[in-house]
Amino acid sequence: MDTTIIVPTYRRAALLERCLDSLRAQKNRHGRTEIIVVDNDPAGSARPVCDRFFKVFAAMDVAFYAAVEPSTGVSHARNRGIALANHDILCFIDDDERAAEGWLERLTAPFRELGCAVAMVGGEVDPDFGESARPDWLADDILHMLSCHWGWDTQPRFLKAGEWFGEGNCAVRKAILPPAPFRADLGRSGEDLTGGEGVVFLELRAGGHAAYYAPDARVSHHIHPERLSRSWILRRMYHAGQSDVVAHRDSKVLGHTIPSVRVNLAALAGLDLDAMPHEEFRMLAGTVYNIGYCLGKF
Numbered sequence: 143m144d145t146t147i148i149v150p151t152y153r154r155a156a157l158l159e160r161c162l163d164s165l166r167a168q169k170n171r172h173g174r175t176e177i178i179v180v181d182n183d184p185a186g187s188a189r190p191v192c193d194r195f196f197k198v199f200a201a202m203d204v205a206f207y208a209a210v211e212p213s214t215g216v217s218h219a220r221n222r223g224i225a226l227a228n229h230d231i232l233c234f235i236d237d238d239e240r241a242a243e244g245w246l247e248r249l250t251a252p253f254r255e256l257g258c259a260v261a262m263v264g265g266e267v268d269p270d271f272g273e274s275a276r277p278d279w280l281a282d283d284i285l286h287m288l289s290c291h292w293g294w295d296t297q298p299r300f301l302k303a304g305e306w307f308g309e310g311n312c313a314v315r316k317a318i319l320p321p322a323p324f325r326a327d328l329g330r331s332g333e334d335l336t337g338g339e340g341v342v343f344l345e346l347r348a349g350g351h352a353a354y355y356a357p358d359a360r361v362s363h364h365i366h367p368e369r370l371s372r373s374w375i376l377r378r379m380y381h382a383g384q385s386d387v388v389a390h391r392d393s394k395v396l397g398h399t400i401p402s403v404r405v406n407l408a409a410l411a412g413l414d415l416d417a418m419p420h421e422e423f424r425m426l427a428g429t430v431y432n433i434g435y436c437l438g439k440f
Contacts, residue, residue, distance in 0.1 A: 148223035151237035261351035264307025265359030383434025
């Protein structure tokens with residue numbers, strides 16, 4: 143089964159090098175593999191790293207390409223990678239992720255084993271805190287706010303309604319994708335916190351395509367130290383709400399139902415986030431998401 147691995151990157155040379163190094167260990171016993179790095183920096187800052195890997199992958203009989211996408215935004219980068227892809231199965235991994243041993247085989251296995259019943263596959267994402275200590279408040283049930291730990295099951299299976307996966311560790315049949323499927327008004331752009339967390343896959347599922355969860359197809363996601371604060375999580379949730387309302391406005395994905403709740407913004411500003419019990423913080427994060435969603439409508 144011929145496979146294309148697409149790696150969008152933006153000014154993170156050291157992390158990109160670690161990502162590409164993890165792809166050296168991946169095997170595709172059922173077909174050809176190509177890797178496409180899409181540099182989203184118009185200045186082409188990923189060039190030195192890519193140059194080092196051309197020979198590495200050539201010696202492994204893995205085609206390796208690098209392209210610059212000057213339109214800033216990860217959606218532009220992913221769409222460029224799709225346009226350049228030569229194979230039917232597209233696998234996505236971000237530059238701040240590393241593929242675990244057997245990742246490629248496990249991510250693509252459902253396409254081989256279940257045939258056309260599977261249109262897309264999502265794998266598990268483990269947090270990598272590097273040299274930073276994991277904060278005591280960062281429990282498993284809020285790791286998804288850092289695009290980690292979907293945690294739907296320990297066994298492979300089809301996803302149920304209300305379950306999802308992100309865009310950093312997944313695979314999809316190219317044939318089912320429309321032109322430029324990742325929306326340019328969603329997804330990270332530069333240093334902002336907007337996101338697209340799997341909207342294209344939710345839209346495909348709404349159109350009748352089945353999604354499969356492969357928990358053993360794992361990547362580790364580098365958690366940047368500046369994100370290890372409750373204030374960053376709240377900012378992320380606010381922007382997630384704004385991103386989702388844009389996605390729901392023009393797509394087949396059902397909109398989010400906002401509960402009726404009164405919010406005292408002055409009281410919110412005075413909260414001691416570090417002292418807040420876990421359950422209260424989870425509720426606050428949900429409230430901030432709803433505020434972002436509401437304001438995104440205007």
